[in-house]
Amino acid sequence: MPAPAHLLPAPPPLTELECDLARWADDGGPLHEPRPRPQAAQWLRISAALGERLPELAGREDVIVTCEPGTRSGAPAAFYPALAQLEIDAALFAPLNPATIRPTQVGDELRYPAAWGAFTHEAAHAAHSRWSTPAALRGTALDAAAQLLEEARVEKAHLARRPGDRGFLRAAIQSLVLPDFTSQTPTDPWQAGAAAGLILARRDAGILDPDETQPLNEALTTLLGPDLLNTLAQIWTAAHATADDDAQAMIKHAEAWCQALGATPEAPEPAPAPTGSRGELADVVGKIAAAVAANEAEQAAAQARASAASSTRARAKAAQAAHARQAAEIARKVFTPGARPFTPESQRSKARYAPSPVTGTRPPTAGEKAAAGRLARALRAAAYRERTVTVTASAVPPGRLSMRGALARDAQKAAGALPTAQPWIRTQRRQGPTPPLRVGVAVDVSGSMHAAAAPIASAAWIIAKAAALTDPDSRTATIAYRRALTAITAPGRTPARVTEFDADGGGHSLAEAADALTASLDLATPGAGRLLVIASDGRYRADEATRAADRITTLRAAGCAVLWLAFEPDPRPLPGATLLELTDPAQAVTAIGKAATAALAATNP
Template sequence: MPTHAQAHVQHTPPALSETEQALARWEDDGGPAFEPRPGPQAGQWLRIAAALTERLPELAEREDVIVTCEHGTRSGAPAAFFPATAQLEIDAALFAPLNPATIDPTQVGDEENYPVAWGALTHEAAHAAHSRWMTPLPLRGTAVDTAAQLLEESRAEHAHLGRRPGDRRYLRAAIHTLVLEDFTSQTPTDRWQAAAAAGLILARRDAGILDEDETDALENTVTAILGPDLLDTLTAIWTAAHATADEDEQAMLEHARAWCQALSTDPSGPEPTPDPTAGHQGELAEAIGKVLGAVAANEAAQAAAQARVAAAQTARTRAKAAQAAHARQAAQTAEKVFAPGGRPYTPGKATKSRGRSPVTGTRPPTRAEKTAAGQLARALRAAAYRERTTTVTASAAPPGRLNMRQALARDAQKAAGAIPTATPWVHTVHRAGPTPPLRVGIAVDVSGSMSVAAAPIASAAWIVAKAAALTDPDSCSATVAYDRSITAITAPGRAPARVTEFDASGMGHSLAEAIDALEAGAGLTQPGTGRLLVIASDGCYHPDESDLAAGRIAALRATGCAVLWLAFDPDPRPLPGATLLELADPAQAAAAIGKAATAALAATNP
């Protein structure tokens, strides 16, 4: 039987270290106090040990256990627990290759940097919390003692996972340290050693620490050595041990005796010596190595999946933060563009620095424009209309219409002494569907190349604003003219009494900022509304201007807002994401915008 499994719980106090022995000698001699020479980084490991002692109560639910962390342990195991003195030791080598100065267990989550060491600490904490029994002194060192300590390994971890299931990943990370060192290329493949391998690995599978696909290689090897019947017997023993209470010493000893008897071993005698003639040496170590490789592969895949999830969450968080920042920026731009007074706003310049306004004056709407606004309003109302929804429910009691067939069936059920299930009353409810409002933003290029479109777009802007106001109180539109500066033509939610006229003789294109102003001012990202952005331009922009505006268009499209690009030039250059509508006559702009707005409203799902 491997000795490592027995070394985890030391029922005798730890032996004195050389330093402690030297201190004792100096005290007996009555000489000056002995001051041991500190080793390299000894202070750091003392700090780490104190921090582990501070964190241990959350693992073991005990506050009396002291943790020591040094290079090398008194027990000879990588980690061990001493119940008699409530001490827990862990080898500092388990933290390699980390610099101890970078280790801070007081910070929750720091254990992610050293999962193997934390897994060993968790295993010993499981013993501190649940290994509340001990083998009687006369049986120490016997085969039954060895078998009992072996069964206690997975039993303690099984009980620990019942309290802290999240510690499973750390116990898995420490499997190599806790098990593999017990099996080497010199370990014979006899029945006792094969049973030990099963009790350390397959029992952890049944305890919920390892997965079945990870232990297949060892199970096949152990079955070939022990036979399926004996393996089933041993499985039943460790399964019963997992259900044993922490203080039930007699039950654990009975399980250990059953283990010895199943392997034809005298429980009161010594542990069987390895049989060097039993099969190929190293076969068990090779099978366990495959198990650990499968565990490592699964953990790596799980870590990669978690990393992808974390990256996606981070990306979503950053996207939300960027979206919120953009919304704040758009609101600030809208506030400046649609501020009272109608003065142009030049992005990137101080508020007092205003560009030249393209507005040349206002005029009363013509009869044709009023007629067009009324016709568009009727078309928008028709597009916003939603059929009534009808809901039919059946019940055992009024209100509703009486279904005689169901009523007779219910009477028959009552007469037969059965529980009536027929529902003779039918209730029909008609509900009118909500009417979605309309949101339209119009951005007009007023650079010098767009002079031919100024008058038709001014007329179209008034027609759309008037029609939106006539359609629904919650509907609104807004129009801005942009070159290097941005000027409000019609403000959001206001039905202009007069048509605002403007010319096109500017330079530059602040389309991205114009879209921001319309997005916030007209509510182009508000769900449950028909939304449309109209851009009237030839698209002859500087690459930097195009890139910024294309990003804004893509973001609006992602929210469900339709984007229409009106072009009157023989060589239009619409930005990506916009639907191009090339008009031979600028006078067709009003009809084209109205048709697109009607389509956007009809496609809305409120």
């Protein structure tokens, strides 16, 4: 076999030095003090840590794990069923510093996948290798074949319990199994069978991929012949389905393996011919190792991309939550009764004092009241949803009788068949719920909007009053913004009077005004007809425009319509908003009603 046996009934016999030391101790001599090994304490700690993790892999708590430089069996790792002992070579953890290895920390094993794969493989033996070759047959070809078949069998059984360990088993195969096929490996039937049992059987166990093992499959088909290779595949497939404690079945599988390859089961393993060719298997297995490495690298890159995308989504979600909290805090400060104008953080370095732009209130005119009524009717029409129609068929009334269905039912009865026709057709029409409205109004009261202050004040009252008239659950709010934000109409309160204000300030906090309106009116939440109205000329600084445009884009993506009202020539609306230019302030109400209706009708609530 390519690798030293690692499923042994007991450790190898004591060496002569160990026997001499034992006799010397029995004779009363001084105890032998072994030469201290470097970092022995660290490997002792790692052994204990691996022992703590073994129960989750093998489901056993009685196995003692030893990790130190070198193993008694000579294999990278081994398991002794009779003694319930597992050993693993410390060299598998190279080049890591032992002081940094923390097996008890879940996830630390990702730093040493090959070592953890060997540990997982031996844990699979501890869990599933509950049979052993009879003592009289140990060291024979039958014993070697049985251990060969056991390798893939226990890994398949282990993956049925812990499919997430596949990557570690692949790492162990790549680092420990495939390199055992060297240029000195004979190219004879017995070694070819070993390659099939160690590699192709792991393909059928779900550990290696078919594309990775295809070169070996083709080479063994040529070397052994398709019939013999198919026979070997049938044997390891039957072994995969064998119970953990069915020693008799495994012995039969091993006998069939020996017979297929022309070996005497009770004799030692067949020796390679002295003049036989060597190296062909190593070349093919080298291609497998390259394919496995390429697939692992591709998978690692895909996982890295997925992890990066997940981290990006997590950061975006956290930023969104933080922004929502900030918006709610701005809304609280703006709409608190009796609150002074609120200056956002982005404008505080430029604002010394923020007086209120409100100059007073007045009763609405008859024309404004009539305009509010007209706008309310238009908004209700925009939010209207058609009735849903449901057509159902049944065997009994109520409904409209379908003669075709009735004749089909009579024919079924006459034929003695079970009637399945449903001749009664019932049509139900249900009126869909009309969603409430959420309308936020942001009014620019900077100096460039002085001439439009009066029509904007009138339009803000009309919109608020109209939204309240459409539905008791509808809500509206108005904010006047320059550097500071001032509440004109609070959410849930229908204004009885028109609020008048001056437009003589500097700066533009439209982004913060949109945040406050979004938080107080749930403009980003589906379930209502949502509209943000912005009255401004759009003459902003670049940073102010960028932040405000981001808010508009977010609202549009959430299904909220955005209407931009311009009362001055040459407006500069931000991207994403529907522009409405008003040259005659007297026509503002009609134009706003039409534009708001169109915006709401085109938006899913």
